[in-house]
Amino acid sequence: MLDEYYWLNKHDPNYSLCRATVKQGQDAHTDGKFNLSQKGCMEIMKLFFTKDEDLYDKTIEDVFDEEVLNSTFWLYWRTMFAFENWHSALEMKLYIQRFIHHIGGLPDFSALKFTKYNQYESLILPMKKYLEEAGVEFRFNTEVTNVLFDIKGGRKVATQIECKVKGQEERIMLTEDDLVFVTNGSCTEGTIYGDQNHAPNGDAEVRTSGCWSLWKNIAKQDPSFGHPEKFCSDIQKTNWESATITTLDDKIIPYITNICKRDPKSGKVVTGGIVSCQDSRWLLSWTINRQGQFKDQDKDKVCVWVYSLFTDVPGDYVKKPMKDCTGKEITEEWLYHLGVPTDQIEELADHSAVCVPTMMPYITAFFMPRAKGDRPDVIPDGCVNFAFLGQFAETPRDTIFTTEYSVRTAMELFTDCWA
Numbered sequence: 001m002l003d004e005y006y007w008l009n010k011h012d013p014n015y016s017l018c019r020a021t022v023k024q025g026q027d028a029h030t031d032g033k034f035n036l037s038q039k040g041c042m043e044i045m046k047l048f049f050t051k052d053e054d055l056y057d058k059t060i061e062d063v064f065d066e067e068v069l070n071s072t073f074w075l076y077w078r079t080m081f082a083f084e085n086w087h088s089a090l091e092m093k094l095y096i097q098r099f100i101h102h103i104g105g106l107p108d109f110s111a112l113k114f115t116k117y118n119q120y121e122s123l124i125l126p127m128k129k130y131l132e133e134a135g136v137e138f139r140f141n142t143e144v145t146n147v148l149f150d151i152k153g154g155r156k157v158a159t160q161i162e163c164k165v166k167g168q169e170e171r172i173m174l175t176e177d178d179l180v181f182v183t184n185g186s187c188t189e190g191t192i193y194g195d196q197n198h199a200p201n202g203d204a205e206v207r208t209s210g211c212w213s214l215w216k217n218i219a220k221q222d223p224s225f226g227h228p229e230k231f232c233s234d235i236q237k238t239n240w241e242s243a244t245i246t247t248l249d250d251k252i253i254p255y256i257t258n259i260c261k262r263d264p265k266s267g268k269v270v271t272g273g274i275v276s277c278q279d280s281r282w283l284l285s286w287t288i289n290r291q292g293q294f295k296d297q298d299k300d301k302v303c304v305w306v307y308s309l310f311t312d313v314p315g316d317y318v319k320k321p322m323k324d325c326t327g328k329e330i331t332e333e334w335l336y337h338l339g340v341p342t343d344q345i346e347e348l349a350d351h352s353a354v355c356v357p358t359m360m361p362y363i364t365a366f367f368m369p370r371a372k373g374d375r376p377d378v379i380p381d382g383c384v385n386f387a388f389l390g391q392f393a394e395t396p397r398d399t400i401f402t403t404e405y406s407v408r409t410a411m412e413l414f415t416d417c418w419a
């Protein structure tokens, strides 16, 4: 896997030839510039040197004003990392520190590398096969609803797993020699799909979801198990929506080529990271990775990924919020920002593409403002046979919304166990 990834990116390095557009598909000519004033730079430097504890429960708007928030730097940053102005100032600081060495490659995405296919086929499936061959058994259709603890004299022992297997309640009894690792929280929990003719719909507002209730049930038993409600209680602030748009013929291709200045069907880098539509009310960005992005993909089709940070404001062509749009309407809005003449948009969205919208209510839950103790330690104090893994466990070793962060929580766990 590493060889494939390394050599692919060596031979076909990623970089963008158009980072942003304005006025229906015209190059915004960001030209590698951050457009930060001296004051804006000082605000970023000040944040860089601020102690973690001074940033607890603070938002980005508490530490940056319009000098940063109106800059091209902020356009690059928030569209690339999916930060919203109301997100955690602490995590913003950790990101700057984590990626400072890549800052020169931020404007044109030369800092980025991509897998050959989508991450599921390039990373997850080979890993799953490797693990199965090593004797790991995956059990699907199993929802863990609670882990029960015996907590005495500072020792915390997981004694039972409560779960539903194909809807049937079951219990797994545990000894101190069984090890239980729980991923507490997931950015894709509660995901709702739409289709070409249906919006994902507003159920996102009310759904209760497995991993949050699991973490809430665990957290009730001890203060060291964290505060899930800090992350999962306000989906207005944690949702965004993405969509795949697959072309069905070649009518849209010239508009794509005009912006990314590459042939989308070459099998090589296409947009080289997202193209952000700077004046889009949805703050829509789109990207085309190396095609075929899916192993079974028809070689004549191009699969585009679109996402927007603001799902609850009307679009520029479609006068509806993205969350209420069908796949066809999302394609229309994208075609408008590609520069397709308005009298052709409806026809192309109807016959030249198919779109699957995906609403993710908790996609940025981990970016919500937080303080010490809101995320439990990987191994909370006193835990004998239990640990937390993933984006909502606390480790100083990386930044969230990255696969690396989850991997490092697992690495930390094993380092600590061995120590």
Ligand SMILES: Cc1cc2nc3c(=O)[nH]c(=O)nc-3n(C[C@H](O)[C@H](O)[C@H](O)COP(=O)(O)OP(=O)(O)OC[C@H]3O[C@@H](n4cnc5c(N)ncnc54)[C@H](O)[C@@H]3O)c2cc1C
Pocket (backbone or CB within 6 Å): 142, 143, 144, 145, 183, 185, 186, 187, 188, 210, 211, 212, 214, 242, 363, 389, 390, 391, 401, 402, 403, 404, 406
């Ligand atoms: C659109 C998108 C783009 C991304 N881009 C990048 C990127 O470019 N780079 C990057 O590094 N990262 C990226 N990420 C983030 C990255 O994918 C995640 O951080 C990572 O997958 C988290 O891994 P995890 O194993 O901790 O949790 P998850 O992958 O969320 O897995 C949690 C698992 O637990 C299961 N589960 C939840 N509750 C229960 C329960 N009660 N019982 C049983 N099972 C349960 C879920 O079904 C799921 O399989 C992206 C994510 C998304 C959605």
